[in-house]
Amino acid sequence: MSMIKENYLLSMLESELTDAVGRDYVSTNAADQLGHSIDYYWIPEMWHDRGRENPKPDFIVHPSSAEEVAKVMKIANNYKIPVTPWGGGSGSQGGALPMYGGIILDTKRMNKVLAIDTASLTVTVETGINTQHLEWAVEKVGFSTMHFPASIACATLGGFLAHRGTGVLSTKYGKIEDMVMSLEMVTPTGEIINTLPVPRHASGPDLTMLYLGSEGTLGVITKVTMKIHPVPEARKFHAFLFKNMHEAMVAGANIMRSRLRPCVIRLYDEPETARLIKRVLGIDKQGAYLVFGFDGPEKIVDLELEQACAICRRQEHEDLGTELGQAWWDHRYKFFYPPYMFHLPQAFGTLDTVATFDNIENVYWAMKNAVKDNFPEAAFIGHYSHWYEWGCMLYARFIVDTPPQDPQEATLYYNKIWNSAIRAAMREGGVINEHHGVGLKLGRLMKELYGPAFNVLGSIKKVLDPNNIMNPGKMGFER
Amino acid sequence: MNIENFQDTINACRFCFMCRHLSAVGNVTFRESDTPRGRALLTGKMQQNIKNLPPDYIDTFYRAELSAANRFHCVSHYDEAGLILAARRDIVEAGLAPENVKTLAAELQKANFKVEGSGSMLYYVDLYSDKANAPKDCKIISGGDTGKALEVLGFVKEAETVWTKFQTAVKASGCQTVVTSCPASYDMMKKRLDSVKVLHIAEFIEGKRGSGSVYYLDSDYLKNYNDNMTAPRDLLKKLGYELKPFGTNGEESYSAGEGAVIYDKLNPELTAKLCERIAELADNPAIDILVTASPYTRSVLNKYVPQLKVLLLDEVAAKGVK
Numbered sequence: 001m002s003m004i005k006e007n008y009l010l011s012m013l014e015s016e017l018t019d020a021v022g023r024d025y026v027s028t029n030a031a032d033q034l035g036h037s038i039d040y041y042w043i044p045e046m047w048h049d050r051g052r053e054n055p056k057p058d059f060i061v062h063p064s065s066a067e068e069v070a071k072v073m074k075i076a077n078n079y080k081i082p083v084t085p086w087g088g089g090s091g092s093q094g095g096a097l098p099m100y101g102g103i104i105l106d107t108k109r110m111n112k113v114l115a116i117d118t119a120s121l122t123v124t125v126e127t128g129i130n131t132q133h134l135e136w137a138v139e140k141v142g143f144s145t146m147h148f149p150a151s152i153a154c155a156t157l158g159g160f161l162a163h164r165g166t167g168v169l170s171t172k173y174g175k176i177e178d179m180v181m182s183l184e185m186v187t188p189t190g191e192i193i194n195t196l197p198v199p200r201h202a203s204g205p206d207l208t209m210l211y212l213g214s215e216g217t218l219g220v221i222t223k224v225t226m227k228i229h230p231v232p233e234a235r236k237f238h239a240f241l242f243k244n245m246h247e248a249m250v251a252g253a254n255i256m257r258s259r260l261r262p263c264v265i266r267l268y269d270e271p272e273t274a275r276l277i278k279r280v281l282g283i284d285k286q287g288a289y290l291v292f293g294f295d296g297p298e299k300i301v302d303l304e305l306e307q308a309c310a311i312c313r314r315q316e317h318e319d320l321g322t323e324l325g326q327a328w329w330d331h332r333y334k335f336f337y338p339p340y341m342f343h344l345p346q347a348f349g350t351l352d353t354v355a356t357f358d359n360i361e362n363v364y365w366a367m368k369n370a371v372k373d374n375f376p377e378a379a380f381i382g383h384y385s386h387w388y389e390w391g392c393m394l395y396a397r398f399i400v401d402t403p404p405q406d407p408q409e410a411t412l413y414y415n416k417i418w419n420s421a422i423r424a425a426m427r428e429g430g431v432i433n434e435h436h437g438v439g440l441k442l443g444r445l446m447k448e449l450y451g452p453a454f455n456v457l458g459s460i461k462k463v464l465d466p467n468n469i470m471n472p473g474k475m476g477f478e479r
Numbered sequence: 480m481n482i483e484n485f486q487d488t489i490n491a492c493r494f495c496f497m498c499r500h501l502s503a504v505g506n507v508t509f510r511e512s513d514t515p516r517g518r519a520l521l522t523g524k525m526q527q528n529i530k531n532l533p534p535d536y537i538d539t540f541y542r543a544e545l546s547a548a549n550r551f552h553c554v555s556h557y558d559e560a561g562l563i564l565a566a567r568r569d570i571v572e573a574g575l576a577p578e579n580v581k582t583l584a585a586e587l588q589k590a591n592f593k594v595e596g597s598g599s600m601l602y603y604v605d606l607y608s609d610k611a612n613a614p615k616d617c618k619i620i621s622g623g624d625t626g627k628a629l630e631v632l633g634f635v636k637e638a639e640t641v642w643t644k645f646q647t648a649v650k651a652s653g654c655q656t657v658v659t660s661c662p663a664s665y666d667m668m669k670k671r672l673d674s675v676k677v678l679h680i681a682e683f684i685e686g687k688r689g690s691g692s693v694y695y696l697d698s699d700y701l702k703n704y705n706d707n708m709t710a711p712r713d714l715l716k717k718l719g720y721e722l723k724p725f726g727t728n729g730e731e732s733y734s735a736g737e738g739a740v741i742y743d744k745l746n747p748e749l750t751a752k753l754c755e756r757i758a759e760l761a762d763n764p765a766i767d768i769l770v771t772a773s774p775y776t777r778s779v780l781n782k783y784v785p786q787l788k789v790l791l792l793d794e795v796a797a798k799g800v801k
Binding site: 025027029030031032034035036038040045048049051060062088089090106108109128130132133136137139140151153154155333334336337338339340341343344 | 490491492493494495496497498499500501506509510511512514516517520521523524527533535536538539553554555557727728
């Protein structure tokens with residue numbers, strides 16, 4: 001649905017946007033509109049596959065600075081036009097889709113590395129930068145962001161900040177919210193503000209954390225200062241096979257409870273070990289595959305690795321050694337390339353959630369049973385990707401080989417699977433998402449998750465975005 | 480339709496973002512359509528209705544720089560470059576080629592090859608090379624593009640006619656080895672010239688010894704189309720130069736549109752942007768010496784970012800870097 005119908009008004013708007021960001025950076029191009037109508041969410045992909053049209057933006061703008069973003073915001077407020085921020089467009093939750101038309105604010109032109117502080121080990125960077133480009137730039141001067149998500153090559157840094165993304169080394173280096181020092185934001189009404197320069201203080205509530213995860217509903221993050229790290233002397237891996245997921249979970253949780261500091265632990269349930277570990281790594285074994293790694297000074301790495309192996313050996317196990325651990329690291333992104341990734345006509349979704357160690361296996365079984373009992377045609381696989389002192393993240397997936405052909409029917413069917421699985425997770429102490437965000441996909445479940453606390457979020461949204469122009473239709477906020 | 484031969488690529492790329500960081504044009508236009516994903520989405524629509532293909536879609540296909548860096552990167556090597564070539568062929572066959580493309584194609588069809596000089600080997604002078612730089616003791620063939628440029632524009636029949644003329648001239652020369660400085664022509668000849676040995680100049684020339692450090696810019700056709708990263712580097716090392724890594728990574732295309740053969744003639748503004756990005760990535764543009772194996776790349780970098788010192792591999796071998 002387009003907000004602007006009249007051609008003359010479209011031309012007026014185009015003139016104003018051109019004034020704001022320059023002629024080359026305002027597009028009404030049909031090819032660009034198509035590209036911005038589909039992200040990595042299954043529904044628009046399926047809709048496109050079935051020959052249907054997805055909602056398209058009226059304009060795509062590419063500002064080069066916070067000042068230009070602010071101008072766009074003021075224009076949008078004046079005309080009360082939706083603004084949907086778009087980074088790499090690789091989000092899986094529909095968070096960047098222009099559901100009500102209007103303006104797509106594509107941040108990719110804001111892609112400069114502004115400063116690398118080698119005393120404090122921080123990098124200040126514009127948020128439209130592709131995260132692989134950022135990592136390469138930081139590596140060039142001998143450091144690393146240590147942010148290695150599967151989407152490193154696809155997504156912008158702003159995308160990770162907007163939905164609280166994470167990378168494979170999160171267990172040691174944290175999720176994106178742990179990596180941030182401070183932010184520059186453009187508010188929905190066009191003011192440019194900065195959060196405090198350091199993340200630890202007692203100078204009032206933490207504004208940085210308010211904006212992280214706001215998914216473009218509270219403004220646009222235009223600049224960030226992030227922590228960086230020395231490239232470690234060594235990074236080593238080791239893999240085990242356990243007879244089942246529970247045994248592997250005990251081992252993984254014991255490593256975390258021991259307060260060793262692995263950079264990564266990943267545990268695949270039996271079905272995913274049989275399906276994906278076999279296909280991608282060629283390990284054809286029954287059981288649950290667990291891999292972990294440590295990095296830092298080599299002597300410490302060796303010691304920690306030895307300790308972690310000793311913990312694993314307390315459970316019934318098969319030691320797969322370092323080679324089959326290293327193989328996982330070497331192929332860590334391969335899982336996400338076609339044809340290894342699930343693809344249409346299959347229906348699939350990543351039901352990622354997080355819970356304490358006390359609850360996490362119950363969450364797994366509740367989700368699995370909800371899918372199995374209600375949708376026996378669906379396969380359910382899962383792995384645990386990101387580990388904390390208190391619990392871990394479950395990256396569960398459902399796959400349906402032949403979903404309904406009719407797109408509307410397929411959408412309803414798809415949403416029903418999500419509702420069943422996520423509600424089951426919530427009943428057992430899980431949340432609706434751990435690192436992919438809420439977006440369009442899960443907005444309807446936000447009130448159930450937060451209860452009365454959602455009113456607080458709603459009130460913040462109303463105050464910061466009085467004309468409700470920012471990313472409408474997302475995160476469960478009222479339209 | 481030609482694109483139907485690439486159905487697996489359409490299906491794989493249209494919803495895949497995994498190589499977008501290597502989209503040379505996308506990295507300077509910031510447009511979603513200028514990525515393998517964006518273009519694959521367009522081909523999906525093209526399959527549904529080519530007759531009413533929006534002009535914006537057609538422009539997008541002709542903006543592609545065809546570096547094939549994305550295909551090279553992909554773990555499954557889906558042929559995103561081949562898909563664009565097929566889409567261009569379909570556009571031409573449907574009579575939908577834009578006017579500037581048709582004008583350029585007409586110009587390229589005027590190729591008329593001539594062999595001169597003496598020697599046991601034949602050196603092909605491409606559109607961006609100078610006869611004066613031809614190696615000694617070689618016959619010289621010149622007079623236009625081999626048909627490669629027409630092929631990448633989607634004019635396959637016309638390309639075949641020009642290629643036949645070129646092939647006839649090569650055979651008439653009596654030489655059993657053809658050498659070229661142009662990686663695009665090397666690619667064409669290597670795949671299509673039967674019973675004649677084809678060498679890129681990097682695989683052929685000796686040269687005089689030099690010293691110091693240089694940055695080598697990979698050629699799309701040598702690296703991404705022919706998996707040849709070693710010959711130019713080996714030559715430079717053999718000549719005594721220390722090689723420094725250019726930019727921040729070895730995956731991006733730093734050839735400014737070489738994959739599209741005559742990209743500057745079709746998209747001069749985008750060529751300028753591609754060149755500016757290369758200049759931005761140079762460690763020290765004022766003093767760095769960049770070496771390329773592509774006469775096209777040298778030509779456009781000299782034109783659009785004259786502050787960079789860019790030398791052709793042949794020149795380095797013949798004269799050193801001073």
